[in-house]
Amino acid sequence: MFADIAVNGGIVKEARFHVVDRDSWGRTVYFDYYFNVIKCRYNIGADLDITNLQRFRRERGLKFFPVMLYAVMRAVNAHEEFRMAFNERRELGFWDWLCPCYTLFHPETETFTDIWSEYFEEFPRFYATVVDDMARYRHVTGKIKARDGQPPNICPVSNVPWLTFTHFAQDSYAESEFFSPLVKFGKYETRGENVILPVSVSVNHAVADGYHTCRLINEMQDAASFPEKYFNGA
Template identity: 35%
Template sequence: MIFHKINLETWNRKEIFKLYSNDVPCTFSLTTDIDISSLIPKLKEKNIKFFPVILYALSYIVNCQKEFKMNLDKDSNIGFYDVVNPSYTFFHKDNESFSNLWTEFSENFEEFYKNYQKDVEIYGKNKSFIGKPQIENNLFNVSSIPWTTFTGFNLNLKNGYNYYPPIFTFGKYFTENNKILLPLAIQVHHGVCDGYHVAKFINSLQDFINNFNF
């Protein structure tokens, strides 16, 4: 894991970054539906869990786009990691609470799936908010609300204007016009990411899911 510090003076986003980080701090969110019609039958056929597959798909596309790997280092310098890992909420049904776990990303699905299963087995019963200790800062966030669907979602973070990793939230998938759709909310910092990059991410994610095979 390597952090690449960005030279602000030569960065083509210098003015945009300073504007949306200092002058008019700005984050934005977008909610869309991802078509998972081709994915669900494959999961049922292979008896594979839904959540880690979506987690893998998000992680794969995040790691393909520099704008989604942005963060600050310990000295508050903006930059990006060569690889980022998903940090996700793990629900405890017995007391209706959740913990944060994270799993090391691998481009190989089988390896990632095993990493996820191992993390859940080791840390899944830990009801502390930080279920698995965070070693590095190369994380992005994923939450799920599998009990309901939604058409809009936004997180209001007091210190969110200094937070640069993306935040993903997906809901309960549903059927509409013979399609199985998954609501997905994407929240980003406008200093490092524009609507173009979010649209590029959504299109890449949809293509990835359409063509995903185990």
């Protein structure tokens, strides 16, 4: 069941976790192979053409990061394979949706803090929430997690705006049971008449293949190409 929780003076819904039936789940053999035999993550990088998105947001006076964060999270939450997780009983399943987890950079100390925001499908509410959270926790330093109460249903998204990278890969020294994608985007640049943004998505192969990740990135591109379609109410 859903549970109402109070956040920042408002009421939001808590995401439910749905356990999958491993006996009938169509991906069971692939999950077992990539989770137990070839244990791997993979990265796919791509250039997004954000020309129309930049025009759209500038005409409306919108900040870049919350707008791009919405494009990412809308695509992620559209697909069950990117919302997979184990619950506290180590049952495999998926969340109704994921919340964005992202970083705030502190130039004075060259460090960062990590915060999260609630996810809303409606762009105006999502945008206002993220802008408010970024302002609220901007000056919290000295610890990695600037905001308490981080839920388990998160998707890490971060921006490295100092470089227009051609590839971004990340790894860890320990096996991970974290199945949400890790999304990075870099510094956008003008190429001719177009504005290009590099994006990298790191995925646990147990839950998603190249097909799924390519579809995810293509949907981010669609949002950037047709912002009037996706950013309703802006």
